[in-house]
Amino acid sequence: MSAKRESLFSKKNMKLIKDPLNDSNPISIQVLGICSALAITIMLENAFVMSMSVLFVLIMANVVVSLLRNLIPDKIRIIVQLVIVATLVITVDQVLKAYVYEVSKQLSVFVGLIITNCIIMGRLEAFALGNKPGPSFLDAIGNAFGYTWILLVVGFVREVFGSGSIWGIKIIPDDWVYHINPDTGLTEGFYEHNGLMLLSPIALFLVAAVIWAQRSKNRKLIEEN
Amino acid sequence: MAVNKNSTGYTFGFAILLVVVCGVILASLAKILKDKQQANIANEKRQFILSAAGYASMDTLKTYEMSEIEELFNKTIQQNVYDFNGKPIAGVEAFSIDIVKEYKATKDSPKTRKYPVFSYKNENDEKYIIPMAGNGLWGPIWGFCALGKDKNTIEGIVFDHKSETPGLGAKIAEKPFQDLFTLTPKMVMKGEKYMGLKVVKGGLKDPDHQIDAIAGATITSNGVGAMMKTAFLPYMKAWKKVNN
Numbered sequence: 293m294s295a296k297r298e299s300l301f302s303k304k305n306m307k308l309i310k311d312p313l314n315d316s317n318p319i320s321i322q323v324l325g326i327c328s329a330l331a332i333t334i335m336l337e338n339a340f341v342m343s344m345s346v347l348f349v350l351i352m353a354n355v356v357v358s359l360l361r362n363l364i365p366d367k368i369r370i371i372v373q374l375v376i377v378a379t380l381v382i383t384v385d386q387v388l389k390a391y392v393y394e395v396s397k398q399l400s401v402f403v404g405l406i407i408t409n410c411i412i413m414g415r416l417e418a419f420a421l422g423n424k425p426g427p428s429f430l431d432a433i434g435n436a437f438g439y440t441w442i443l444l445v446v447g448f449v450r451e452v453f454g455s456g457s458i459w460g461i462k463i464i465p466d467d468w469v470y471h472i473n474p475d476t477g478l479t480e481g482f483y484e485h486n487g488l489m490l491l492s493p494i495a496l497f498l499v500a501a502v503i504w505a506q507r508s509k510n511r512k513l514i515e516e517n
Numbered sequence: 518m519a520v521n522k523n524s525t526g527y528t529f530g531f532a533i534l535l536v537v538v539c540g541v542i543l544a545s546l547a548k549i550l551k552d553k554q555q556a557n558i559a560n561e562k563r564q565f566i567l568s569a570a571g572y573a574s575m576d577t578l579k580t581y582e583m584s585e586i587e588e589l590f591n592k593t594i595q596q597n598v599y600d601f602n603g604k605p606i607a608g609v610e611a612f613s614i615d616i617v618k619e620y621k622a623t624k625d626s627p628k629t630r631k632y633p634v635f636s637y638k639n640e641n642d643e644k645y646i647i648p649m650a651g652n653g654l655w656g657p658i659w660g661f662c663a664l665g666k667d668k669n670t671i672e673g674i675v676f677d678h679k680s681e682t683p684g685l686g687a688k689i690a691e692k693p694f695q696d697l698f699t700l701t702p703k704m705v706m707k708g709e710k711y712m713g714l715k716v717v718k719g720g721l722k723d724p725d726h727q728i729d730a731i732a733g734a735t736i737t738s739n740g741v742g743a744m745m746k747t748a749f750l751p752y753m754k755a756w757k758k759v760n761n
Binding site: 364379401 | 532560
């Protein structure tokens with residue numbers, strides 16, 4: 293035991309945070325957790341609450357599983373991970389219902405579906421089971437923020453062009469948008485919100501755009517054939 | 518340490534302990550947050566009723582404080598409860614009836630069901646808000662429908678659901694679908710005949726009594742229709758008696 297205790301913020305450990313933000317991003321590179329990225333990014337606020345929920349669940353699950361890693365029987369490890377994740381997800385769901393009821397209604401089933409978010413099970417299985425709590429904590433933060441920034445970018449674009457607002461605050465005045473003036477019966481305005489932005493499929497295009505941008509910046513990421 | 522991590526006994530012990538710990542955590546959490554969650558649900562119910570009554574849009578009501586909503590509700594809304602034959606039931610508060618539970622409990626015996634009604638009156642208008650509940654595809658759906666002064670024309674409606682599919686059945690809780698009920702006048706009665714309202718596919722043949730269904734959400738749409746068909750009858754009976 294002569295080796296010096298490795299600092300939590302050593303270069304190797306900081307890589308755990310930095311990599312998932314970019315070169316091994318769970319959404320754009322590993323293409324995990326896409327389902328929720330499509331579903332809840334209509335508004336920035338929803339995307340943010342979802343991201344924070346995932347952040348909480350991922351950090352807690354990663355640390356707990358890492359603490360228990362030497363105790364968990366191999367045969368039931370997936371189920372143990374599921375129980376831990378499910379407990380955390382229900383906690384989040386209950387807290388949202390009590391404190392941000394409106395948002396929790398809009399997120400509806402998707403909070404519950406964090407349980408099935410591949411990012412979480414993926415990190416538990418690939419990292420937390422074989423590493424100490426400290427690095428697992430950092431790994432969770434890195435991956436959760438990798439998820440978060442993509443969601444926020446997609447949410448931002450969808451909200452601005454789909455609803456003309458940012459975080460619920462109108463940036464495109466209602467007067468600009470096509471509408472019928474009730475006094476004169478004439479059509480006024482010159483702008484129309486892009487309805488496609490409100491539908492889930494557009495998130496696929498936006499995520500694809502992120503993937504494209506990322507790979508043209510770093511050509512190493514482009515797969516062969 | 519001589520504990521065999523992969524022995525059957527250890528595996529069982531670990532599983533049981535884990536489940537007990539998780540169970541205790543969740544149970545205490547549910548207990549702690551219950552009051553707050555129920556306050557949210559009651560607040561939302563008041564908002565639904567006020568919005569169906571046309572007091573203000575749901576979006577406006579959501580900007581109000583919880584206490585303001587409660588005060589407003591108590592000031593402007595009167596409550597009554599009827600039985601299936603339209604007789605008033607005394608001593609029951611309409612607001613406290615959980616309509617989804619009430620409909621579920623009396624699924625096979627609508628005659629024993631309690632039927633609450635909320636009335637909203639101001640100087641030149643009055644509205645009767647009727648709560649209703651039914652089944653969608655995945656779980657219960659419910660709503661509040663406001664009838665105008667003639668106790669026949671629909672003047673406002675709100676629906677909500679527990680777990681309909683987002684983007685399909687869940688659209689019943691959105692404005693475009695709910696607007697269909699008030700864009701053109703919809704009636705509950707056809708002359709003297711009780712009609713309810715039908716939700717139909719492929720064009721309206723009787724636009725006074727029909728609503729266009731949501732594409733891709735047949736079962737939820739049918740559920741709305743079925744819910745509306747059963748909902749109004751006892752009230753019609755009650756009002757007929759009062760009028761005679």
